[in-house]
Amino acid sequence: MATRPAADRPTRPIVGSLRAADARLVLANGTVFRGRAFGATGRGLRVSAEVVFNTSITGYQEALTDPSYTGQILTFTAPLIGNTGVNSVDVESARPRVSGMVVRELARRHSSYRAESGLSAYLADAGILGIERIDTRALTSLIRAEGAMAGVLTDDADLADEELVSMAAGVPGMTGQDLVSGVSMPEASPWTEGLGAWGLGAAGQQGETPGNDRPLHVLAIDCGAKHNILRHLTDRGCRVTTIPFGFEADEVIAAFERGEVQGVFVSNGPGDPAAVKETVNSLRALLRAEARVPVFGICLGHQLLALASGARTYKLPFGHRGANQPVRDEATGAVEITSQNHGFAVDPDSLDPATTQITQIHLNDGTVAGFRRTDRPVFSVQYHPEASPGPHDSGHLFDRFVDMCSGSGAGAGA
Numbered sequence: 001m002a003t004r005p006a007a008d009r010p011t012r013p014i015v016g017s018l019r020a021a022d023a024r025l026v027l028a029n030g031t032v033f034r035g036r037a038f039g040a041t042g043r044g045l046r047v048s049a050e051v052v053f054n055t056s057i058t059g060y061q062e063a064l065t066d067p068s069y070t071g072q073i074l075t076f077t078a079p080l081i082g083n084t085g086v087n088s089v090d091v092e093s094a095r096p097r098v099s100g101m102v103v104r105e106l107a108r109r110h111s112s113y114r115a116e117s118g119l120s121a122y123l124a125d126a127g128i129l130g131i132e133r134i135d136t137r138a139l140t141s142l143i144r145a146e147g148a149m150a151g152v153l154t155d156d157a158d159l160a161d162e163e164l165v166s167m168a169a170g171v172p173g174m175t176g177q178d179l180v181s182g183v184s185m186p187e188a189s190p191w192t193e194g195l196g197a198w199g200l201g202a203a204g205q206q207g208e209t210p211g212n213d214r215p216l217h218v219l220a221i222d223c224g225a226k227h228n229i230l231r232h233l234t235d236r237g238c239r240v241t242t243i244p245f246g247f248e249a250d251e252v253i254a255a256f257e258r259g260e261v262q263g264v265f266v267s268n269g270p271g272d273p274a275a276v277k278e279t280v281n282s283l284r285a286l287l288r289a290e291a292r293v294p295v296f297g298i299c300l301g302h303q304l305l306a307l308a309s310g311a312r313t314y315k316l317p318f319g320h321r322g323a324n325q326p327v328r329d330e331a332t333g334a335v336e337i338t339s340q341n342h343g344f345a346v347d348p349d350s351l352d353p354a355t356t357q358i359t360q361i362h363l364n365d366g367t368v369a370g371f372r373r374t375d376r377p378v379f380s381v382q383y384h385p386e387a388s389p390g391p392h393d394s395g396h397l398f399d400r401f402v403d404m405c406s407g408s409g410a411g412a413g414a
Helices: 060-064 121-124 136-146 161-168 225-236 249-257 278-286 300-308 396-404
Strands: 021-028 031-041 046-052 073-075 101-102 130-132 149-154 189-191 219-221 239-244 265-268 296-297 312-327 335-346 356-362 366-375 379-382
Touching: 021 130, 021 161, 031 161, 031 219, 046 101, 046 136, 046 161, 046 312, 046 335, 060 073, 060 121, 121 130, 121 219, 130 149, 136 312, 149 161, 149 265, 189 225, 219 225, 225 239, 249 265, 249 278, 265 278, 265 300, 265 396, 278 296, 278 300, 296 300, 296 396, 300 312, 300 366, 300 379, 312 366, 335 366, 356 379, 379 396
Parallel strands: 046 073, 073 101, 101 130, 219 239, 219 265, 265 296, 296 379
Antiparallel strands: 021 031, 021 149, 031 130, 046 149, 189 239, 312 335, 312 356, 356 366, 366 379
């Protein structure tokens, strides 16, 4: 249930108590949700982070392991979570990245031939605390009305509500936080895994340089890249090498001019894009170089490319997180349903019309969902075309990038 402490406590709780509460989620505005702990219980954990919500019906394991959720307590709006268990395949990074998990009801038993363990045991192994049996509809409505805010999740019964509210109020906001350094790979590494049984069945048939049997070599700037993004590139015949977020632009440009690299991909990731200054500066140098390196960015990569192009970003009230986000292509008028996970957006008025063009618009709130450079082969989208989880409407963007890298795309305006 949810209450407010002391004099701010409403006369009616947000939701009635279901059973004895042994966990609490306390928000910075004074709201207290009481529920049942799962995952890493009995350790007296006190987790402080921004509280956000995801509207996807499926794909909880992919979301939990998405590095973009670093520094956040993730609420799922779907009423029952955990019914298919977890496995070692449906992951987007090496481990769960969320700070905590909030659900209406945790499935008491899972049922899937692919399951290797239950969700609660999975989180316990990762040292992550969850809370269930709270009104996630009320929590989501509150976040939508007041914006994403800091919270404290704990199963420590010795702390008073007022103490937890004070802790939550002292949690730094997401604005200004550079979280990429904590999730990026420390050094360059080859990526060879494809989509497997779920894939295109076309590896080695696409992504080849015309007149040459060598695969296209793509450098993926790892700002917290989801595995499925890299799998899509590999499945299209690309040779993928992940490189750290603090890459040297001169080295990339030199490799491109020598014909050793045909394109650069900029990945998703957590935190405030404006705080990732090292990557923005390197991308700015890359975009100003005489060499016309094809570049494709998604999510945080989209924002970083906008900043490198001279634009600004800003924090959204509660972000876009889910697999049902409608986006309109401004050239064709076609609408695609997309998977998204971000809390910042690009300021459309800050994009230079002389060198950039908005290509996609989010239909829920009119925010920029994609742009391209008109002076060189660079484009980006705010959403996740690899859709893990989510719809596959936007998978064609990987084909577009491959065409650009092979020289068969639309050239500078691609």
